Amino acid sequence: xxxxxxxxxxxxxxxxxxxxxxxxxxxxxxxxxxxxxxxxxxxxxxxxxxxxxxxxxxxxxxxxxxxxxxxxxxxxxxxxxxxxxxxxxxxxxxxxxxxxxxxxxxxxxxxxxxxxxxxxxxxxxxxxxxxxxxxxxxxxxxxxxxxxxxxxxxxxxxxxxxxxxxxxxxxxx
Amino acid sequence: xxxxxxxxxxxxxxxxxxxxxxxxxxxxxxxxxxxxxxxxxxxxxxxxxxxxxxxxxxxxxxxxxxxxxxxxxxxxxxxxxxxxxxxxxxxxxxxxxxxxxxxxxxxxxxxxxxxxxxxxxxxxxxxxxxxxxxxxxxxxxxxxxxxxxxxxxxxxxxxxxxxxxxxxxxxxxxxxxxxxxxxxxxxxxxxxxxxxxxxxxxxxxxxxxxxxxxxxxxxxxxxxxxxxxxxxxxxxxxxxxxxxxxxxxx
Numbered sequence: 001x002x003x004x005x006x007x008x009x010x011x012x013x014x015x016x017x018x019x020x021x022x023x024x025x026x027x028x029x030x031x032x033x034x035x036x037x038x039x040x041x042x043x044x045x046x047x048x049x050x051x052x053x054x055x056x057x058x059x060x061x062x063x064x065x066x067x068x069x070x071x072x073x074x075x076x077x078x079x080x081x082x083x084x085x086x087x088x089x090x091x092x093x094x095x096x097x098x099x100x101x102x103x104x105x106x107x108x109x110x111x112x113x114x115x116x117x118x119x120x121x122x123x124x125x126x127x128x129x130x131x132x133x134x135x136x137x138x139x140x141x142x143x144x145x146x147x148x149x150x151x152x153x154x155x156x157x158x159x160x161x162x163x164x165x166x167x168x169x170x171x172x173x
Numbered sequence: 174x175x176x177x178x179x180x181x182x183x184x185x186x187x188x189x190x191x192x193x194x195x196x197x198x199x200x201x202x203x204x205x206x207x208x209x210x211x212x213x214x215x216x217x218x219x220x221x222x223x224x225x226x227x228x229x230x231x232x233x234x235x236x237x238x239x240x241x242x243x244x245x246x247x248x249x250x251x252x253x254x255x256x257x258x259x260x261x262x263x264x265x266x267x268x269x270x271x272x273x274x275x276x277x278x279x280x281x282x283x284x285x286x287x288x289x290x291x292x293x294x295x296x297x298x299x300x301x302x303x304x305x306x307x308x309x310x311x312x313x314x315x316x317x318x319x320x321x322x323x324x325x326x327x328x329x330x331x332x333x334x335x336x337x338x339x340x341x342x343x344x345x346x347x348x349x350x351x352x353x354x355x356x357x358x359x360x361x362x363x364x365x366x367x368x369x370x371x372x373x374x375x376x377x378x379x380x381x382x383x384x385x386x387x388x389x390x391x392x393x394x395x396x397x398x399x400x401x402x403x404x405x406x407x408x409x410x411x412x413x414x415x416x417x418x419x420x421x422x423x
Contacts, residue, residue: 022276022287032280032351032410069283073329118282122328122349134400135328138349141281 009167010045013160014057017041018064033144035152036111038065038080043087043107043153044161051088058084074121079114086110103157108150115142252382268419270294275319279409282349284327286310286409288320290417296320299378301418306407307384308372309415320417324409325385326353333376334385337369345370345385345403352389355401362399364391370403380420 020037028034038061046054061084062077069076090106119142122135185191204211272294276287290296292315300312302322310324323330330347334355341364344356357364368388372379386403393399 022278024276024278024280026277026410029280034278034281069278069285074282115282122282134346134354135348137352138282138328141349145281 010164013041013163014045014061017061018068021065022068028148029144030148031140031144033141033148035148036107036114036145039083039107039110039114039149040153040156041160042080042084043090043103043110043157044164046084046087047090047161048164049088051085054084054086054088055081056084058082073125074118076114076118079110079117082113082117083110086113100154100158103161104150104153107153107157108146111149112142112146115145270296270417270419272296272320272415272417274413274415277409279324279326282328284324284347284349284409285313286322286324286415288322288415288417289318291315291318291320293317295419296417297419299420301379301383301420302415303383303418304407304409304412304415306405307386308379309407309409309412311378312417322415325405326351326409332378333373334370335373335375335381336364336388337371338365339363339368342373342375343370352402352404353386355388355403357399357401358397360393360397360399364388364399364401366390378420380418 017038024034026032042054042058042061045057049057058080059077062075062080065076065080087106087110119135119138122138126135270290272288272290274286275289276285278285286302286309288296288302296312296315298312298315300320302309302312308325310322310327310330312320313323314321325332325345325347326349327347328349330345330353332345334343334345335341336343336355336357339362341357341359341362344358345353346356347353355370366388370385370387372381372383372385374381384406386405389402389404391399391401
């Protein structure tokens with residue numbers, strides 16, 4: 001049983017992402033905005049398993065998170081697919097300290113990408129009603145999310161990467 | 174010679190008692206001219222410890238609260254009766270379900286609440302959710318044990334509202350921040366900061382007269398319409414308990 005958990009740790013942790021996404025504690029936020037949690041899992045997983053797998057998992061993550069949010073007109077799938085693909089192309093860095101900070105930068109960029117794609121969907125949807133300019137104030141959501149995701153990524157991603165590597169090693173044994 | 178000297182020493186101004194009487198007289202004249210203000214101020218200080226205290230204040234506030242509640246109930250009944258006479262829309266009464274907020278996403282793009290009451294408790298899609306202050310949102314989906322509420326600040330939310338002072342309808346659009354925008358499709362509308370917004374009697378989604386918010390700022394840069402930022406009365410960031418209203422709009 002214990003062995004099973006160790007081997008499937010990455011898959012098991014996948015199912016906790018929606019729960020953390022719903023958790024949304026106020027004390028962890030900035031301007032009411034939370035870090036973009038799925039990227040913390042997607043980055044180490046895609047780095048280990050490659051672009052194609054990253055793309056597929058990005059799609060799965062998008063499907064789950066879209067089902068949790070009530071916005072029927074907007075989707076997180078394009079951003080997560082793109083991030084999954086992009087993160088899969090990133091190579092490991094030999095120097096540990098640089099690696100930690102690199103995770104922060106990469107997750108910030110991914111969060112910016114996902115936020116912008118989501119924002120563009122909202123703008124496009126309201127473009128015909130000529131209300132799109134009103135939504136500009138939502139840019140602060142993207143900026144707060146980018147900052148928080150970048151801030152937490154070095155701590156969480158490096159730990160997850162270590163766990164996934166360990167679990168993969170066990171799997172090949 | 175001696176006797177004369179004795180007479181001169183016994184003049185009235187040489188007596189201390191007379192001066193004291195004169196001082197008292199002057200004081201009384203001052204009191205008379207100042208219409209007793211000195212006494213009143215003196216009384217203010219000595220009676221201060223015995224003023225009606227916090228306890229009495231509580232009793233008075235409680236009485237006022239009860240008076241308001243009675244008035245509110247009377248007005249509600251009057252309102253219902255008049256609405257019935259005029260054949261206006263009304264919502265079903267007494268059909269409230271209390272629910273606790275178990276997940277809250279009140280920031281970022283996704284603005285929603287998840288409540289601990291679901292289809293098992295009779296919650297249906299389209300039910301209205303109100304909290305202390307007024308409207309929070311509408312139930313968008315239900316599971317057996319939970320229901321998800323789209324907040325009026327969500328970019329998905331668009332509601333018909335009523336601006337009370339100028340007596341006009343408008344459209345309330347959520348923008349993904351804490352202040353939804355009110356759109357009034359007439360440039361000449363007389364709307365002011367501080368105007369009260371409630372749900373529109375013409376809305377097909379909401380029962381009428383649910384408080385929503387107050388106009389915080391007005392933007393007149395657009396050519397054909399006026400927009401205003403609305404400060405909500407119910408704060409979704411802090412509310413832990415809500416009421417689900419079973420809507421029955423006739």
